[in-house]
Amino acid sequence: MAKKNAGSSMVLVGAMVVVGIVASVPKEVWGTLFVAGAVAIVIRVVVKMMGSGSRAKPVQRVVSTPRSAGAPVPQDGGSAAPTLKVERAAVPKDEFASFVLSVEPQTAEHRIPIPEGPVGSQWKWVPVGETVSVAGFEISGGLLYVGSGLRARYGEVDPALIDPKLSVATAPVVTSLRLMDYWSSYSNITPDARRAYLQWLAGGRRDPSADIGYVFLFFYGLERRALVDVNTDPAAKVDIPAIKVEVQRLLGIYGGSNSFRQYATHFLAYLDAEQVAEKVYLDAPPAIPDRCYELPLGLKIGLGQLAADQQPVPANWALAWALADPNISRRTAVTRCGAEFARMFQQKYAAEYGEGLRLRNNKTKLQCSYQPASAGLCGQSFQQSLGGLPDVSAVKVPVQKLQALVDTCTSALEPYSRFVGRNPDKAHALEALLQLPVDLWPAAVKAELNDLKSRVGDGMVVMSFGELSGRLKSAGPLSRDRVIGLARALQDLQLGMEPDVLAGVRPPKAEDKIALFAASPDEGSQREGAVYQAAAVTLDLACMVALADGDASAQELLTLTRYVDSWSHLSVVHRKRLKAHLRLGIEQPATLAGVKKKFEHLADNARRSIARFLAHLTQADGVVSPSEVKFLERTYRALGLDIKLVYADLHANDAPAPATAEVGSANLKPQGFSLDPARIAQLQKETAEVAALLANVFVEEGGQESAEVVTALPEEEAEQMQTGLLGLDASHSAFVRLLVTRSSWLRDELADAASDMELMLDGALEHINEAALDACDAPLTEGDDPIDINQEVLEALPV
Secondary structure (H helix, E strand, O other): OHHHHHHHHHHHHHHHHHHHHHHHOOHHHHHHHHHHHHHHHHHHHHHHHHHHHHOOOOEEEEEOOOOOOOOOOOOOOOOOOOOOEEEEOOOOOOOOOEEEEOOOOOOOOOOOOOOOOOOOOEEEEEOOOOOEEEOOEEEOOOOEEEEEOOEOOOOOEOOOEEOOOOOOOOOOOOOOOOOOOOOOOOOOOOHHHHHHHHHHHHOOOOOOOOOHHHHHHHHHHHHHHHHOHHHOOHHHHHHHHHHHHHHHHHHHHHOOOHHHHHHHHHHHHHHHOOOOOOOHHHOOOOOOOOOOOOOOHHHHHHHHHHHHHOOEOOHHHHHHHHHHOOOOOOOHHHHHOHHHHHHHHHHHHHHHHOOOOEOOOOOOEEEEEEOOOOHHHOOOOEEEEEEEEEOHHHOOHHHHHHHHHHHHHHHHHHHHHHHHHHOHHHOOOHHHHOOOOHHHOOHHHHHHHHHHHHHHOOOEEEEEHHHHHHHOOOOOOOOHHHHHHHHHHHHHOOEEEEOOHHHOOOOOOOOOEEEEEEOOHHHOOHHHOHHHHHHHHHHHHHHHHHOOOOOOOHHHHHHHHHHHHHOOOOOHHHHHHHHHHHHHHHHOOOOHHHHHHHHOOOOHHHHHHHHHHHHHHOOOOOOOOHHHHHHHHHHHHHOOOOOHHHHHHHHHHHOOOOOOOOOOHHHOOOOOOOOOHHHHHHHHHHHHHHHHHHHHHHHHHHHHHHHHHHHHHHHHHHHHHHHOOOOOOHHHHHHHHHHOOOOEEOHHHHHHHHHHOOOOHHHHHHHHHHHHHHHHOOOOEEOOOOEEEOHHHHHHOOO
16 A cells, blocks of 8 residues: 555656646747647648559450451451450459540541440450450450450340459460359359460360350350341341351260250251342252251251152152151161161162152141340240241151161161171172162172173183172182172172072182172072972983083083073073083082082982983993993982993994993093984983983972971971971981091091982082081081081081
């Protein structure tokens, strides 16, 4: 308490001292101090006011800059439009910023007025070709809204407006990242998204990896300019062509987006519908997008004009309709084999409908409408009529007819489509082309065929099968089905081929000989009949006899040719094929074992007639060699006849028979060559008799086989399904099971095994390999001695 009183006394003493000092100051001094203080206050106020007035407010300006060297020049030849530039000074966060928009033309003679918006709005549409600077990015090309105050339908900021006042990220952003929602607006996206969008714009709007949201954000502005501004701003109509070009360019880059492709194509169609030319169907149909959700408007207009004018739908317009209509189903072959489908469709369309389908003028009228993608135009639908044209997409009958035609072509192309799907690098190889009609083959291959046809002419050409397939660009060995397809293709060009694979003969290998000859389209399937088969077998026997001495003489070949010409019971086209068969039989004779099965069911007198004919045939050239005698002995033995009859038949009709089997052919050959007309007449008579006899045999065998099938199937179907392999009978199936017990056989061993099973080895192997070719496209056995088993075919067998 004492300390507190002492402190108070000290303060009181100090105050009394100060008062005393102040009281001692004269009045003149106080006046001077007062005046000096007032002057100081006035000076401070003035200085502060002057400093505040000289500070510049932050201003954002949009000023014109010179056109860059690469900027396009206006088409009308007028002065260049001013270039828009945005400049912004740094503004403290706690102060307001002002925005000033001005356009300074490069010349005094040309000025573009700025469209006036609502009160307080300062925005501008940047025309095509101009450059604008935003946040340090130089954006060329124009077609943008820049500024502030541009309002959408319900008063919100238009999504396409680029407001330079909004913040933009300073660091680069990867444009492929998705940083925006589906319904985005420049005003509400993040600074990073704005940076990415400006990067994409400054890069020329061409980065294929950019997120599709940036493309849409730019597209919103094009929609507004073409759909809204065009109603109030005459300059907007001038921008329409540039907008269409830009949308087409964007489609080429970003058409992979289904959403953008749909909006962009509909947008272009709507703009194109404003100026529809008359009779557009006289030109080619519009290009068809890869995927259509509705019939394109350009196609609807052309088809509607065809219906209104009552003109037939051309084939190319029908094709475009079939490819674009979503109501027409199209399988894989249509897209995988597009060129082939188009050609086949137009061919079949012309064959079915001539000049084309005629459409009725239906009641449903065509209208064009567009629903914008921009959220700023949400709820607005833009529509326009098209002069009362009928909407053909509302009619079902033409679509049904086109669908049937598409299905027909697709079914025909499916084998080719599957082959190309498995072998895309062999689309033009012969193996693939054989799945197509010849008229759809490439021009180079068709030229080879035409050259081959010219070589054949009215005659005949013999070559290896490998040479033929090589000329037609084969990629390797052909399966049985492919060889049959080639024979059909040649037949379409009126070229016949022997061996006759179309009649069921074993397909030739690459090294085998074939004969090509001029055929006739009316040859038909009559060559599969008994009469023709009998004649062919007769020639097989004759060729074997002629070659029994190691070589067929010219006399023998001429005699056989005359035999064929004398068979008047056969048509001219069949005799021409038999001559090719004869020529091939001389080049590659059949085996006796292969022919023997044709005579297994013959009666004794029939076998005797055939043997007598063969014996007489050996005398056609006036010489009977020991080798021919040996062949006749083997043949008589195969026919179940006594070999002594060989000599009796050779001595008949005063024929020059050999003294012994060892007599050389040189001892029997005459010095000159002359044909005995009487002998030829006798042989022709016997040939006709044998052919007729064989024909009857084949007819009887066919009837017996049919009867056996009809009676056997109901009783033995289950057993045959269990025991038969490759569709073979029981004996050959058993032989197959024996074959596959080893990977390789010596010929003698396999011949013994076949003999034990009462089979002729060569005939059995040929029959089995034909069945394997049908089932597996490859023979079961390969080689002659040793005989190897094809392991790939073995794996496919149910043994």
